[in-house]
Amino acid sequence: MVEKSVAPALELRAIDKRFGTVHANRSLSFAVAPGSIHGLIGENGAGKSTLMNIVYGFHRADSGEIYVHGRRVDLGSPQDAIRAGIGMVHQHFMLVENFTVLENVVLGVEGGALLAGGLARARRELEKLACDYALAVPLDTVVSELPVGLQQRVEILKALYRGAQILILDEPTAVLTPQEADALFNMLRRLRDEGKSVILVTHKLREIMAITDRVTVMRQGVIVGEVVTATTSPRELAEKMVGRAVLLRVEKKLAQPGATLLAVRDLEVRDRLGVARVKGVSFDLRAGEIVGVAGVSGNGQSELLEALAGIRLPTRGSITLQHHDLVREHLGPRERRALGLAHVPEDRLRMGVVTNFSAEDNAILGYHDRAECTRGGWLDRAAIRKACEGKMAAHDVRPPLPSLRIAAFSGGNQQKLVLAREIDVDPRVLLVGQPTRGVDIGAIEFIHKKLVALRDAGKALLIVSVELDEILGLADRILVMNAGEIVGELLRADATEEKMGLLMAGVKSEGPA
Amino acid sequence: METYTLIVLTLAATIRVATPLLLAAIAGMFSERSGVVDLGLEGKMLGAAFAAAAVSAATGSAWAGLGAGIAAAVLLALLLAFATVSQRGNQVVAAMAINIMVAGLGPTLALAWFNLGGQTPQLDGPGQRFTSLVWPWASTAAEHPFPGLLYAQLLSGHNLIVYAAAALVPASAWVLFRTRFGLRLRAVGENPHAVDTAGISVTGLRYQAILISGVLCGVAGTYLSTAASAGFTRDMTAGKGYLALAALIFGKWKPYPTLFACLLFAFTDALASRLQGVALPLVGVIPVQAILALPYVLTVLLLAGFVGKATAPAAIGVPYAKEK
Numbered sequence: 001m002v003e004k005s006v007a008p009a010l011e012l013r014a015i016d017k018r019f020g021t022v023h024a025n026r027s028l029s030f031a032v033a034p035g036s037i038h039g040l041i042g043e044n045g046a047g048k049s050t051l052m053n054i055v056y057g058f059h060r061a062d063s064g065e066i067y068v069h070g071r072r073v074d075l076g077s078p079q080d081a082i083r084a085g086i087g088m089v090h091q092h093f094m095l096v097e098n099f100t101v102l103e104n105v106v107l108g109v110e111g112g113a114l115l116a117g118g119l120a121r122a123r124r125e126l127e128k129l130a131c132d133y134a135l136a137v138p139l140d141t142v143v144s145e146l147p148v149g150l151q152q153r154v155e156i157l158k159a160l161y162r163g164a165q166i167l168i169l170d171e172p173t174a175v176l177t178p179q180e181a182d183a184l185f186n187m188l189r190r191l192r193d194e195g196k197s198v199i200l201v202t203h204k205l206r207e208i209m210a211i212t213d214r215v216t217v218m219r220q221g222v223i224v225g226e227v228v229t230a231t232t233s234p235r236e237l238a239e240k241m242v243g244r245a246v247l248l249r250v251e252k253k254l255a256q257p258g259a260t261l262l263a264v265r266d267l268e269v270r271d272r273l274g275v276a277r278v279k280g281v282s283f284d285l286r287a288g289e290i291v292g293v294a295g296v297s298g299n300g301q302s303e304l305l306e307a308l309a310g311i312r313l314p315t316r317g318s319i320t321l322q323h324h325d326l327v328r329e330h331l332g333p334r335e336r337r338a339l340g341l342a343h344v345p346e347d348r349l350r351m352g353v354v355t356n357f358s359a360e361d362n363a364i365l366g367y368h369d370r371a372e373c374t375r376g377g378w379l380d381r382a383a384i385r386k387a388c389e390g391k392m393a394a395h396d397v398r399p400p401l402p403s404l405r406i407a408a409f410s411g412g413n414q415q416k417l418v419l420a421r422e423i424d425v426d427p428r429v430l431l432v433g434q435p436t437r438g439v440d441i442g443a444i445e446f447i448h449k450k451l452v453a454l455r456d457a458g459k460a461l462l463i464v465s466v467e468l469d470e471i472l473g474l475a476d477r478i479l480v481m482n483a484g485e486i487v488g489e490l491l492r493a494d495a496t497e498e499k500m501g502l503l504m505a506g507v508k509s510e511g512p513a
Numbered sequence: 514m515e516t517y518t519l520i521v522l523t524l525a526a527t528i529r530v531a532t533p534l535l536l537a538a539i540a541g542m543f544s545e546r547s548g549v550v551d552l553g554l555e556g557k558m559l560g561a562a563f564a565a566a567a568v569s570a571a572t573g574s575a576w577a578g579l580g581a582g583i584a585a586a587v588l589l590a591l592l593l594a595f596a597t598v599s600q601r602g603n604q605v606v607a608a609m610a611i612n613i614m615v616a617g618l619g620p621t622l623a624l625a626w627f628n629l630g631g632q633t634p635q636l637d638g639p640g641q642r643f644t645s646l647v648w649p650w651a652s653t654a655a656e657h658p659f660p661g662l663l664y665a666q667l668l669s670g671h672n673l674i675v676y677a678a679a680a681l682v683p684a685s686a687w688v689l690f691r692t693r694f695g696l697r698l699r700a701v702g703e704n705p706h707a708v709d710t711a712g713i714s715v716t717g718l719r720y721q722a723i724l725i726s727g728v729l730c731g732v733a734g735t736y737l738s739t740a741a742s743a744g745f746t747r748d749m750t751a752g753k754g755y756l757a758l759a760a761l762i763f764g765k766w767k768p769y770p771t772l773f774a775c776l777l778f779a780f781t782d783a784l785a786s787r788l789q790g791v792a793l794p795l796v797g798v799i800p801v802q803a804i805l806a807l808p809y810v811l812t813v814l815l816l817a818g819f820v821g822k823a824t825a826p827a828a829i830g831v832p833y834a835k836e837k
Contacts, residue, residue, distance in 0.1 A: 056710075058835060079712030094707040096700045097827065107700050108711030110693040118693070158711075 007070030009034040009197035010055070010086070010166050015064035017050055024050040025061070026221045032166070034069070037188060037198040039208040039229065042218030043241055043440040044411060048201050051218075052168050056088045057081040068166070082108075087159025091171040093151050097144040101137050102126070105158050122161065129160055133190055148296075149180040156187070167191065168199045173207060177296050178468060178501035185211045203241075205234040206469065217241055242441045250448040253456070255476035258287035261460040262308075262341075262429050267317035267327075269303045277303040279484040280317070285429060285460040290451065292475025293464040296504050300484035301464045302346055305433050308462070309343040310336045311351075321429065337366065342422040344415075346433030346464065352418045353406045360388035360402035363421050370425075391420035396446060412436075412443025419447060429460045436470060448474060468497060482506040517658060523783050525666040529741065531779035532678045533558065533733040537757035538764070538771050539685050540729035546689070546766060547722035548702040548828040553593050553608035554730055555754025556615040561586040561734025563619035566633040566745035567626065569641045569738075578641075578739050583731030589615065590727025598719045601832035612754075620747045633738070633745040643672040643740040674736045681729070686768040698722055702826030705833040715833045730754075759812050766826065777815075781808040 008031035017025040024047045032038040042048045053059045055066065057075040066073055068084045075081050081088075095104050102119055105126060111118040123139060130136045137146075137153050146154070152172060159167055169188075173181040188198050188211060200212060208215050209229065217225040217240040225240045238246050262285040269278035278300045285291055293301050306312040308319060310326065310333040319326040322339045331339070345351035353362045364373050364384055373384055388402035395416040397409070406414055415436070423430065435451065436444040451474060455461055465471050471478055478495050480488040480503035488503040537558055541551040564585035569578030589611055596607040620631030627634055636642050648669035654661035689695040697718055701708045705715045737753075738745045760778055764771030785804045792798045 058710075077712060078710050082712050088710065090710065092706075094704070094710040096703045096707050098703060099700065103696060104707075107696060107707065108713050110696060113693050115691055115693060115696055 006034055008032055008067070009036075009069060010199070011067040011070075012051075012055070013065045013067070015051065015054060015061045015066070017047075017054060017059065017061050019050075023221050025054070027064070028218075028221075028223055030216050030223060030226060032197050032199060033214075034165075034197050035192055035195045036213045037192050037200060037211055039212035039215035040199060040201045040218065041203060041205070041208050041215055041237060041241060043203060044438055045220075045440075046218040046241070047221040048218055049170065052088070052170060052199070052201055055081065055168065056086060082162050082164075085163060085165035086168065087156075087162060087164025087166070088168045089152065089155040089159065089170065089172060091174060093148075093155055095143045095151060095154060098142060100140050100142055101146070101154050101157075102139045104143055104154055105161050109162055126157060126161065129157060133160070133187065133194075135160075135187065148175045149177075149183070152176070152184065153187075164196070166197045166199065168201065170201045171203070172200070173202070173204065174466075175297055177504045178497055179505050181207070204469075205237055208237065209234055219243060238441060244442075246441055246445055249473045250445075250452050252452045255289045255455065257289040257476070258458065260284045260286050261321065262462075263318075263320040264308070265318045265320070267304070267307060267319065268315050269300070269307045269312055270315045271303070276315075277484050278307065278314070281481075281484075281486050282317075283479060283486065283489070285462055287428075287458050287460050288455060289476045290455050290461040290463060290474050292471035292478045293462065293481060294468060294471045294478055294500055294504060295466070295481035297466045299481045299504075301466075301481050302433070303484075304481070305343075305346060305431055305462075305464050308431055309333060309341070309345070333366070337425070337427075340426075340428035342425065342427035342430045344418055344422050344430070344432040344435070346437070348411070348414055348418060348437070353414060355405075355407040357406060358403050359392070359397075359406050359409065359417060360385050362406045363388040363391055363402070363417055365421065367421065367425060387424075391417065391424060395420040395450070410440065410443075411438035412440045412447075415439050415447060416443060419450065423450075423454060427459065429462070430454060431462050431464075433464045434467075435463060435465060435474075436467070468500060471500075472497070480504055518662065519787065521662050521666050523780075523787050525670070526783035526786070527776060527780045528667065528671065528675060529779075530782045531775045532675045533736050533741070533753055534757045534760060534775040534779060535678050535772060536674075536681065536729050536733035536736065537754055538761045538775055539681055539768065540726040540733065541758055541761045542685065542689075542766055542768065542771060543698070543722045543729070544719075544726040545761065545829055546698050546702045546826055547719045548705060548826055548831065548833070549594075549597055549719055549723060550604040550608065550830045551726055551758065552605055552755075553589065553611045554726075554757050555750055555752065556608070556612035557586040557589045557727060557730035558734040558737065558754050559612075559619060559748070559750045560589050560615040561731040562738035562749055563615075563623065563633070563734075563745045565731075565735035566636065566738035567623070569636055570627070570634045570744070573638050573641055575636075575641055575643050575739050579643075579732070579735045582735035582738075583728050586731035586734060587724060587727035590723045590730070594720050594723040597832065598716055598723070601834065604830055604832070616748060619745065623745060631747050636739060636743040641739070642743055643674055643736070645670045645672050646676075672736075672740045674732060674740055677732070678736075682768050682772045689768065694721075699826075702828055705828050709833075709835065719833075733757075756808070756812065759816055762825075763812075763815055765824075774815075778808055778812065781811050 011031040013029050015025050015028045028051060040048050054061045057077045057080045060076060066075055073084045102122060106118055106122045111121060126139060135153055135157055137150055137157060143151060143154060172184060176184060192198055202208060212229045215227055215229050216223055217237060219241060265282045267278055267281045268276055271277050281304060295301050303312060307314045310331065314327050317327060321341055324331060324339060326336060349355060374380055385402050392400040397413045397416050435447055451461060463474055472495060476492050478490045479486050480500055482504060483506060537554045541554050544551040561582035565578035565582030568581035569575050593607055593611055596602040597604045623633055624631050651665040651669040655665035697708065697713055701715055701718045709715050737749055756778055760774035761771055763774040785807045788799060788804050789801055790798060
């Protein structure tokens, strides 16, 4: 087994792709060795997904060639890619939610016009696969009833059942706890040892370092580097991704918490179907501290945040701010803002901005009736524009064009503008949901610095994030949520990734922290 | 005895009224399961009713009429598929356009071709209509109220399309839940992205589903003009397409519950015609208008009460585009 003499499992030569005026991939070439895990890293919009969609036959490259095990292939559709032995696990699972695992796996490879025979055959084969790769999944369970970790396993089984030799995973750990991610990585290592090739597409440096053999770095549609993982460092990779030196972790002094500004007691929130999403949560938020709420997505953090912001009505409990019980007095988002509670929502595109509005209009959303925006009951356009220009300058929003539609800005610049809007009114308490979701590394650095500066100015910040690194980097105190409850409270100094991972998975900590 | 006979006759009428509803509802089931809202049931049925009556009148053959009815509905379905699947147009708008177009086109063509005030000629020649099939010994059996009358009225005495519609229910259930096509059809209505990544053509599947809907609407329309009545008249579908859609939703997009919903709607309709002018105990004679409104009032009540629990195919109404 001399590695040099073996043809690469997958080789791309000079792949080029444009979408209108956007040059998504510029003459990209790289090769993946058989029996290896290859990382593909880059910021949002670097062209990773486009490249992988070309490999999976979703898009056709404008020019360039693709070779699989030394043979040139023409990948015009996913069917071609499947035939060539390429499997893909998408970031958003491609599963039919109300089908069973078995039905999902056979979809597209039923093996005959009638289902019964194909299903029986698939069952036998899947039981064998599950055995070989330690990939056990209950075959007759409806997919929507499975936890996300198992749903992802179904996606991997789907690819293997189709005979994939090359497995592409797009941001596979976005929805997993650290422990689930570790389990996934073990599984991938086993696949590699069986001779399969794995391509891991991610923006998380930690994962690249943990599991890949080689890593290709993309920036703005070009490959800016390819290195053996063992010879590089996260710092070097981050610099390559961004094109300049970046701080991976914000420098900050020890917190000096002051008076309690927001007190939450026994808060319960139910969803539309009456299911309790937040189950009797209590905590204090003090001036001059950042409290991070960690947890796997969907464990009640969103509902908690919305209840605090006044978007959702709690069914029980109290939220005290400035001697007002926000729940009992039925204070809505507007009254809460007036009391000094600002909110940067989790889902920027759905709740943070109106995508069809200009930047300047977005910069006053919710504050449009304040004196500085109006004159005699009418919007004062000149003042609004001027205010927006000021915010853009102060928060390095690029391009600094108030009249441009917000959708034309990058995620990072949108988020900076939303943050500018919420802190411009000098709130006492700031709630931030997913501060840097869909935000590039450069802007992450800026936003993190800003949040720490707010803390140092004596504000109380509550940050909800599914990114563990972000919580560990920012928070002074950490609340871990699982199934709607706070299962652990840790001071930053006591928090380790492992401890938090166990808490996120629902293993309660012993004794009060 | 009198009451018993009335009940049996009402049930027999229910079956006849339910037939076009059921055909259209199952037609809608196929396209809606594939993710395409089928508001065009009404237009496809009406177009088929006209084509079937016109061709039957011209050729003297009900079977030629059936062929023409199916062809017309399939053409309309193709138009709908092109607009909504290929061109990703709004499904509601496209379907309503077809409904409105057909409502005007039928009578206009009828006027131009037959000059009978927007109707087709009466189909009274031999073989121009689908007539009732009388089963062996039916007339003898009818003399014995039980079970003879049931045999004569409920099993015997319907035309071929009624029996075909009855057979359609188990057949469509089998296709939907036991075949590869059914699995893919259900998948494409829930998550077309999953179907696409599995290497199956979303467009191809949706075209097939819409074409099946066209064929079944063709049969339903043919039934209206060449079996239930003798010729085409203006707006003869009278909202049956929408009622079928309501039955489909009430039946949660499943064959047997949909059959039940169609029978229920048809029963209120049959009951309404029986109740006209009849003095009931306590209430007396109910105004005709109130009776005629009964099926629709029931529909509104049922849908208001039950539709909340019905979950539509997740991807329904959304044109499929690869980019998210």
